[in-house]
Amino acid sequence: MDLFVRGGTVITMDAEFRVIEDGGVAIEGDTIAAVGRRADLEPKAGNARRIEAGGTLVMPGMINGHAHAAMSLFRGVAEDHSLNDWLEKYIFPAEARNVTEDFVLWGTRLGVLEMLRGGITTYADMYYFEDIVARVTKEAGMRGVLGQTIVDFPAPDHRTPAAALAYAEKFIERWRGDPLITPGVAPHSMYTLSTENLKAAAALSRRMGAPILIHAAEAPFESELSHKKHGLSPVAYLDSIGLLGPDVIAAHTVWLDEEDIATLVRRGVGSIHNPSSNMKLASGVMRVVDLLAAGQAVGLATDSAASNNNQDLFQEMNIAAKLQKVTRMDPRALPARQAVEMATIGGARALHLDDQIGSLEVGKQADIILIGTAATHATPMYNVYSQLVYALNAHDVRSVVIAGKVVMEDRVMSTMDKPGILAKAHEYQRRISASLVEVRAI
Amino acid sequence: MDLFVRGGTVITMDAEFRVIEDGGVAIEGDTIAAVGRRADLEPKAGNARRIEAGGTLVMPGMINGHAHAAMSLFRGVAEDHSLNDWLEKYIFPAEARNVTEDFVLWGTRLGVLEMLRGGITTYADMYYFEDIVARVTKEAGMRGVLGQTIVDFPAPDHRTPAAALAYAEKFIERWRGDPLITPGVAPHSMYTLSTENLKAAAALSRRMGAPILIHAAEAPFESELSHKKHGLSPVAYLDSIGLLGPDVIAAHTVWLDEEDIATLVRRGVGSIHNPSSNMKLASGVMRVVDLLAAGQAVGLATDSAASNNNQDLFQEMNIAAKLQKVTRMDPRALPARQAVEMATIGGARALHLDDQIGSLEVGKQADIILIGTAATHATPMYNVYSQLVYALNAHDVRSVVIAGKVVMEDRVMSTMDKPGILAKAHEYQRRISASLVEVRAI
Numbered sequence: 001m002d003l004f005v006r007g008g009t010v011i012t013m014d015a016e017f018r019v020i021e022d023g024g025v026a027i028e029g030d031t032i033a034a035v036g037r038r039a040d041l042e043p044k045a046g047n048a049r050r051i052e053a054g055g056t057l058v059m060p061g062m063i064n065g066h067a068h069a070a071m072s073l074f075r076g077v078a079e080d081h082s083l084n085d086w087l088e089k090y091i092f093p094a095e096a097r098n099v100t101e102d103f104v105l106w107g108t109r110l111g112v113l114e115m116l117r118g119g120i121t122t123y124a125d126m127y128y129f130e131d132i133v134a135r136v137t138k139e140a141g142m143r144g145v146l147g148q149t150i151v152d153f154p155a156p157d158h159r160t161p162a163a164a165l166a167y168a169e170k171f172i173e174r175w176r177g178d179p180l181i182t183p184g185v186a187p188h189s190m191y192t193l194s195t196e197n198l199k200a201a202a203a204l205s206r207r208m209g210a211p212i213l214i215h216a217a218e219a220p221f222e223s224e225l226s227h228k229k230h231g232l233s234p235v236a237y238l239d240s241i242g243l244l245g246p247d248v249i250a251a252h253t254v255w256l257d258e259e260d261i262a263t264l265v266r267r268g269v270g271s272i273h274n275p276s277s278n279m280k281l282a283s284g285v286m287r288v289v290d291l292l293a294a295g296q297a298v299g300l301a302t303d304s305a306a307s308n309n310n311q312d313l314f315q316e317m318n319i320a321a322k323l324q325k326v327t328r329m330d331p332r333a334l335p336a337r338q339a340v341e342m343a344t345i346g347g348a349r350a351l352h353l354d355d356q357i358g359s360l361e362v363g364k365q366a367d368i369i370l371i372g373t374a375a376t377h378a379t380p381m382y383n384v385y386s387q388l389v390y391a392l393n394a395h396d397v398r399s400v401v402i403a404g405k406v407v408m409e410d411r412v413m414s415t416m417d418k419p420g421i422l423a424k425a426h427e428y429q430r431r432i433s434a435s436l437v438e439v440r441a442i
Numbered sequence: 443m444d445l446f447v448r449g450g451t452v453i454t455m456d457a458e459f460r461v462i463e464d465g466g467v468a469i470e471g472d473t474i475a476a477v478g479r480r481a482d483l484e485p486k487a488g489n490a491r492r493i494e495a496g497g498t499l500v501m502p503g504m505i506n507g508h509a510h511a512a513m514s515l516f517r518g519v520a521e522d523h524s525l526n527d528w529l530e531k532y533i534f535p536a537e538a539r540n541v542t543e544d545f546v547l548w549g550t551r552l553g554v555l556e557m558l559r560g561g562i563t564t565y566a567d568m569y570y571f572e573d574i575v576a577r578v579t580k581e582a583g584m585r586g587v588l589g590q591t592i593v594d595f596p597a598p599d600h601r602t603p604a605a606a607l608a609y610a611e612k613f614i615e616r617w618r619g620d621p622l623i624t625p626g627v628a629p630h631s632m633y634t635l636s637t638e639n640l641k642a643a644a645a646l647s648r649r650m651g652a653p654i655l656i657h658a659a660e661a662p663f664e665s666e667l668s669h670k671k672h673g674l675s676p677v678a679y680l681d682s683i684g685l686l687g688p689d690v691i692a693a694h695t696v697w698l699d700e701e702d703i704a705t706l707v708r709r710g711v712g713s714i715h716n717p718s719s720n721m722k723l724a725s726g727v728m729r730v731v732d733l734l735a736a737g738q739a740v741g742l743a744t745d746s747a748a749s750n751n752n753q754d755l756f757q758e759m760n761i762a763a764k765l766q767k768v769t770r771m772d773p774r775a776l777p778a779r780q781a782v783e784m785a786t787i788g789g790a791r792a793l794h795l796d797d798q799i800g801s802l803e804v805g806k807q808a809d810i811i812l813i814g815t816a817a818t819h820a821t822p823m824y825n826v827y828s829q830l831v832y833a834l835n836a837h838d839v840r841s842v843v844i845a846g847k848v849v850m851e852d853r854v855m856s857t858m859d860k861p862g863i864l865a866k867a868h869e870y871q872r873r874i875s876a877s878l879v880e881v882r883a884i
Contacts, residue, residue: 073822075821075822075823075824075833076823076824076825076828076829076832076833077824079777079778079825079828079832080773080774080777080778081773081774082773083773086773110818110821113818114818114819117818117819118819220771276764278768279764279765279767279768280763280764280767280773280832281767281773282767282768282770282771282772282773282775283768284768284771285768305833308832309828309829309832309833310819310832310833311819312819315757315760318757319761319764321722322718322721322722322761323721323765323768325721325722325723325724326720326721326722326724326725326726326727326765327769328724329662329724329726330724331522331523331524331525331528331722331723331724332522332523333724335521335522336521336522374864376552376555376556376559376860376863376864377556377559377560377752377753377754377836379517379552379864379867379868379871380515380517380867380868380870380871380874381517381518381871382517382518382519382871382874382875383518383521386518386521386751387518387751390518390521390722390750390751390752391517391518391747391751391752393835393837394819395835395837418818421818422816422818422821425821425822426821426822428822429821429822429823429824432822432824433824
C-alpha cells in the first residue's frame with residue numbers, strides 16, 4: 001500500500017451505494033487497492049503515507065462534465081444577456097481581443113485551481129489552444145477530457161476550421177494514451193459550424209479514436225435555427241449527419257422531444273447538465289428526470305466562469321436538485337443521492353470513463369476527496385447525501401487525491417502556485433477591462 | 443468617532459447606489475456618522491478603533507427576512523416531501539417530541555451563529571418560546587424581528603392558542619423598545635389557524651404596536667384550501683378579515699393573482715422571498731419581477747435549515763436571480779444589483795425597518811459586513827454586484843459589525859461560543875435521531 005486514506009465516512013457511489021462509517025481506502029500507485037473498514041485495512045498499511053480522514057466525508061472526486069477553464073479570466077465580465085447576445089456581442093469579441101496562448105495558460109491555471117479547491121478531480125474542457133490546457137492540467141495533476149474547439153469563423157488560435165482540425169489532430173496524437181489527459185475534438189455547436197465542418201470534426205474523432213465534445217440543444221434560438229435550416233431538432237440533425245455516437249459528450253441537451261431522448265440513449269451519447277448556466281442565460285431547464293428515467297447517462301457541470309460565475313460543483317448539485325423539484329412541482333424529483341450521482345459516477349458515464357473513475361471501487365483510479373463536516377453550516381448531519389447537496393460547499397473540501405497523488409492537503413496546494421496565479425489573474429483583469437471599453441463601444 | 447471601518451470598496455445601497463473605492467465608514471456609538479472616501483475620513487478618526495477593510499467589499503449587513511433559527515437542529519432531517527407532508531408527517535411530530543426551552547436555546551444559538559458567520563445582521567424569526575430566541579439574539583449582539591408563533595393545535599410551548607397569545611403579549615411587553623429586538627406576533631398561517639384566532643393575533647399586534655409575521659400564499663394546497671373554505675385567495679381572505687397592513691411581514695407570497703399583488707402593495711405589507719425553500723419543497727416560484735414592478739417591498743430569506751438546508755443568504759441571492767431568469771426565459775430579469783437590494787435595503791423595507799437599517803447612510807444603525815475578495819473563486823472581479831451574487835459566498839465574509847459592535851472579526855466570533863454550540867448540536871442530533879425512529883414508525 002502506498003497511500004492510506006484512514007477513517008472518515010466513506011461514500012463509495014458503487015452500485016449498492018455503500019456508505020462505510022470509520023472506513024478507509026487503500027491505494028497502490030494510481031489505483032484503489034481496497035475499500036473497507038479502517039480497522040480491517042489498518043494491518044496492511046505498513047509504511048504507506050497516511051491521510052487522516054477522521055471527521056470527514058470521503059468520496060470519489062467530483063466530475064465537471066463541461067467547462068471552458070480559461071474563461072475564468074472573464075468571470076462576470078458581461079451579465080444579464082441571452083446566450084446569443086452574450087456570445088455575439090460580448091464573449092466572441094472579448095475573446096478575439098484577448099485570447100492568446102498566454103491567456104489560455106493563466107486562465108486555465110485559474111480555472112483548474114478553483115476546481116481542485118472545490119473537489120473536482122476530472123473536468124471536460126472545450127477551448128482554444130487546447131494543447132496548453134492539457135499541459136496545465138497535467139502539471140496540476142488533474143484529469144481532463146479536453147477538446148480542441150472548431151468553429152467556422154476565425155478563432156483566436158486558428159483563422160480557419162481546417163487549421164483548427166489540423167491542430168486537433170496533432171494535439172490528439174501528442175496526448176493520447178496519457179494516464180490523465182483524454183484529448184478530443186470539440187466542434188462548438190450546430191450553429192457555429194457548417195454541416196461539412198461538423199462532419200469533418202466527427203471523421204477526425206473517429207479516425208483517431210478520440211471523443212467529440214459539443215454544445216447541443218442548449219437554447220431556443222438553436223432549436224429554431226435547426227428547424228428552419230434543416231427541418232429537424234438539433235439532436236435529430238446531428239444524428240442525421242452521423243455525428244452522434246458512444247464517443248460524444250453533449251453539453252446542455254435542454255431542448256429535447258421524446259424522439260431526441262430516445263436518440264441520445266440509443267446512440268450512447270453522454271448528456272451534461274449545466275443548471276447555473278442554463279438559468280443565468282435563460283436557456284431553459286433540462287429534462288433531467290425524464291432523461292434519467294430513459295436510461296441516459298447524465299453528468300453535471302459548471303460551464304464557464306463567464307456564465308455561472310464559478311466552478312463550484314456543490315452549487316450545481318444544490319441547484320440541479322431544487323430546479324427539477326420546482327419546475328416539476330414535485331419535491332421528490334431528483335433526490336439528493338441522484339444529484340451526488342450526477343456529480344460522480346453519472347458524470348463518469350457521460351464522459352465514457354466509468355470503467356476508470358466516478359466511484360470508490362477496487363481497480364479504479366484513486367481520485368478521492370475529503371470533505372470536512374465540522375462547520376457550523378454542516379452541523380448537525382442526519383444524511384450524508386442530503387448534507388453534500390444542500391448544506392456543504394466547495395470550501396468544505398479539505399484534501400484532494402488524483403491518481404493516487406495528493407494535490408491538496410488541508411487546503412494547501414502541492415501542485416499549483418496559488419499566489420502566482422491570482423497575481424496574473426489581476427494583471428489580466430486590468431488588460432481585459434481596457435479591451436472591453438472598445439467592445440462596449442461597438 | 444468610536445469605530446472606523448477603513449478602506450475597501452464601500453457598497454452603500456443608498457438611493458444612488460453609490461460605490462466608493464478606497465472608502466470608509468465612521469461610526470459613533472451604534473450609528474453611522476459618515477460614509478465617504480478613506481482619505482477624507484482619516485483625519486477625523488482620532489483614537490477610534492480601526493477595522494482594516496482594505497481588499498474587502500464593505501456593505502450593509504444582510505437581512506434574512508424569514509427564518510426559524512432553532513430548526514437548525516433539524517437540518518436535513520426529512521427530505522423530498524411536499525410542504526404539507528413534510529409538515530404533517532415529519533416536522534410537527536418531530537417538534538412535538540423534541541422542542542423544549544433548551545432545544546430553542548441551543549437551536550437558535552446554532553442558527554444565529556451560522557447567520558452571523560454568513561454576514562446576516564438582522565433576521566426575522568417565527569418559532570416557539572420566542573422569549574428565549576430574543577435572549578439568544580440579544581446575547582449574540584444580533585438584530586431580530588421575532589414573532590411568537592400561534593397555532594390552533596397544541597404547540598410545543600403552549601397547549602392552546604389563547605395561552606400562546608397571552609405569552610406573546612408578555613413577550614412583547616418585555617422586549618419592546620429594545621434597540622436590537624423587535625418583538626412581534628406570528629400567527630403561523632391561514633391553514634393552521636381559525637379565522638377567530640387569526641383575528642385575535644392581529645388584534646393583539648395592533649394593540650401592542652408590534653409586527654405580524656405570517657406564512658402567506660406559500661403552496662398550492664393553501665390556495666386550494668382558501669378557495670374551498672372562503673371562496674377567496676389566501677391574500678384576499680387575510681385582507682377580508684383585516685389582517686393585512688403596514689405592520690405585516692408575509693413570508694413566501696408565491697401564489698398571487700393581479701388583485702393579490704395590488705392588495706399587498708395597497709396595504710403596505712412586506713413580502714419575503716425564500717427561493718431555496720420554495721424550490722426544495724416544490725412550493726412554486728414567487729413573481730418577484732412582477733412584485734417589484736408593482737412597487738412591492740420584497741426581502742430575501744433562507745427559511746429554516748430544515749427546508750433549505752442552510753442559513754446562507756449569498757446562496758439565496760444567487761438562486762433568486764437565476765430562478766427569475768429561467769422561469770421568465772429572460773436573462774435580464776432580476777439583475778445582480780436587484781438581488782443585492784433584496785438582501786439589504788429591500789429586506790429592510792419588507793421588515794418595515796428601512797429608517798434604521800439596510801444601507802450605509804449617515805444616521806442609520808451601524809450594521810456593516812466586510813467580505814474578502816482574495817479567494818480564487820472571486821478572482822478576477824469586474825463588477826461588485828455580479829461578484830456578490832454569482833461568485834462570492836458566505837464563507838468569504840470576514841467581519842461583522844452590528845449597532846457599532848464588532849461581533850466577528852476575521853472570522854473569530856466575539857459574542858458566541860462556537861465550539862460549545864456545535865458540541866450541543868451533536869448531542870441534540872443523537873437525541874433527535876432516536877426520536878425520529880418513532881416518528882417514522884407512525
